[in-house]
Amino acid sequence: MLNNIRIVLIGTSHPGNIGAVARAMKNMCLSSLYLVQPKIFPSAEATSRASGADDVLARAHVCNDLEEALQDCCLVIGTSARSRTLSWPVLDARSCAARVYQESQSHPVAIVFGREHSGMTNEELELCHAQVKISGNPDYMSLNIAAAVQIIVYEILMAERAGVDSGDIVVADDDDEALLASADDMALFYQHLEEVMIQTDFLNPQRPKFLMRRLRRLYNRARPDKNEINILRGILTAVQKNISE
Amino acid sequence: MLNNIRIVLIGTSHPGNIGAVARAMKNMCLSSLYLVQPKIFPSAEATSRASGADDVLARAHVCNDLEEALQDCCLVIGTSARSRTLSWPVLDARSCAARVYQESQSHPVAIVFGREHSGMTNEELELCHAQVKISGNPDYMSLNIAAAVQIIVYEILMAERAGVDSGDIVVADDDDEALLASADDMALFYQHLEEVMIQTDFLNPQRPKFLMRRLRRLYNRARPDKNEINILRGILTAVQKNISE
Numbered sequence: 472m473l474n475n476i477r478i479v480l481i482g483t484s485h486p487g488n489i490g491a492v493a494r495a496m497k498n499m500c501l502s503s504l505y506l507v508q509p510k511i512f513p514s515a516e517a518t519s520r521a522s523g524a525d526d527v528l529a530r531a532h533v534c535n536d537l538e539e540a541l542q543d544c545c546l547v548i549g550t551s552a553r554s555r556t557l558s559w560p561v562l563d564a565r566s567c568a569a570r571v572y573q574e575s576q577s578h579p580v581a582i583v584f585g586r587e588h589s590g591m592t593n594e595e596l597e598l599c600h601a602q603v604k605i606s607g608n609p610d611y612m613s614l615n616i617a618a619a620v621q622i623i624v625y626e627i628l629m630a631e632r633a634g635v636d637s638g639d640i641v642v643a644d645d646d647d648e649a650l651l652a653s654a655d656d657m658a659l660f661y662q663h664l665e666e667v668m669i670q671t672d673f674l675n676p677q678r679p680k681f682l683m684r685r686l687r688r689l690y691n692r693a694r695p696d697k698n699e700i701n702i703l704r705g706i707l708t709a710v711q712k713n714i715s716e
Numbered sequence: 717m718l719n720n721i722r723i724v725l726i727g728t729s730h731p732g733n734i735g736a737v738a739r740a741m742k743n744m745c746l747s748s749l750y751l752v753q754p755k756i757f758p759s760a761e762a763t764s765r766a767s768g769a770d771d772v773l774a775r776a777h778v779c780n781d782l783e784e785a786l787q788d789c790c791l792v793i794g795t796s797a798r799s800r801t802l803s804w805p806v807l808d809a810r811s812c813a814a815r816v817y818q819e820s821q822s823h824p825v826a827i828v829f830g831r832e833h834s835g836m837t838n839e840e841l842e843l844c845h846a847q848v849k850i851s852g853n854p855d856y857m858s859l860n861i862a863a864a865v866q867i868i869v870y871e872i873l874m875a876e877r878a879g880v881d882s883g884d885i886v887v888a889d890d891d892d893e894a895l896l897a898s899a900d901d902m903a904l905f906y907q908h909l910e911e912v913m914i915q916t917d918f919l920n921p922q923r924p925k926f927l928m929r930r931l932r933r934l935y936n937r938a939r940p941d942k943n944e945i946n947i948l949r950g951i952l953t954a955v956q957k958n959i960s961e
Binding site for chain 1: 736739740742743744745767768769783786787788789790791792804805809810823838842843844845846850851852853856857858859860862863866867870873874877912913915916917918927930931934935937938939940943944947950951954955957958959960
């Protein structure tokens with residue numbers, strides 16, 4: 472059903488951006504790309520940046536105007552960073568994706584991205600039902616068009632997968648005030664543990680990797696605090712004192 | 717508090733990617749960038765692709781190895797598209813962001829991105845508590861490093877804005893087929909551990925309670941599987957064979 476979701480790019484200047492958008496889309500299972508008056512297309516640079524998503528480029532629809540690209544679409548979402556006197560209903564990327572995905576079950580929908588520098592004209596925005604605004608840094612919002620598309624299509628895929636069961640749940644023990652062991656503490660503990668395993672002939676230093684990896688995974692999963700690491704290292708030291716030479 | 721969240725890039729080949737990552741970060745209010753052995757840095761190409769996020773580049777920490785970049789971090793999340801025989805707990809981008817944001821309230825956390833072509837080594841992954849895997853097209857997962865960072869940092873900002881109060885930590889360890897250790901397995905393991913601690917004079921049987929409780933809590937939190945308990949008991953047996961009477 473993601474075939475019902477179109478990504479529309481208006482007047483893209485840099486063909487590399489078209490390729491990067493195709494790549495972003497294919498990564499998230501979208502393939503329906505519409506190009507309104509691209510400056511240069513097709514182009515080797517677009518194909519190169521598409522990096523294996525050239526099938527999306529090959530099937531892209533090149534249109535003379537936005538109306539043509541929006542044919543049959545019942546929901547059209549515009550994107551624009553510019554603020555306007557006449558504001559459109561604004562959705563964030565997540566609620567945009569939820570709505571787009573839901574409506575794509577029954578009819579084609581489009582998300583429209585404006586020109587790299589000047590965005591969408593007022594006339595183009597007027598063809599939209601709503602506007603999506605990606606949350607970000609209020610003091611520096613400078614998303615490249617491919618980065619913006621990447622976030623939107625990621626949210627669409629997440630909306631599609633939303634029903635999926637999350638699997639096993641591990642509940643952390645969060646009443647403990649003790650500081651968690653740092654990466655440094657853990658490194659010293661693993662070193663100590665490995666030393667003891669070698670001294671007791673449990674670990675063959677010629678083939679050590681798999682065993683240590685398993686133990687790392689176990690202890691990392693437990694997220695020990697500093698006190699716990701001290702206890703474990705105390706045990707290791709006590710063992711070493713008692714080992715027969 | 718987003719200052720407590722580090723983005724760590726290992727061995728990045730293309731300086732343009734470093735710039736694009738800085739831009740992705742700044743758009744989402746992150747600024748703490750660590751570069752482990754970048755091929756070329758600083759560079760004009762990185763600065764150009766950063767497109768106004770050059771302050772993030774200027775303050776980037778260049779490190780000799782991953783351990784250096786992880787100093788003081790209590791939570792380390794790795795990224796890797798490669799599947800492995802020995803799997804790490806896997807989070808999707810959203811649950812990763814919730815956990816990272818939550819823990820960043822009290823200590824530094826790191827999200828580590830591997831080399832463009834070869835990802836992370838097993839040794840580097842062993843320094844991680846979990847792995848994040850961005851949902852995507854099972855037949856074409858080819859996210860550029862900047863696109864992957866863009867999605868992750870976007871989710872982190874969304875987690876912050878949602879005022880996420882997840883409390884519990886959700887870890888979906890979905891590849892691992894091994895059966896969890898049963899209560900009986902665990903009881904036998906604790907009995908064995910206690911025995912060794914007494915034999916090595918680490919535990920005073922007159923006052924045993926507190927120490928065993930701490931250890932139980934640690935290991936229970938890890939939810940060991942049967943194989944892991946077998947390894948731990950193997951270590952204990954090896955120790956006993958080597959203890960001087």
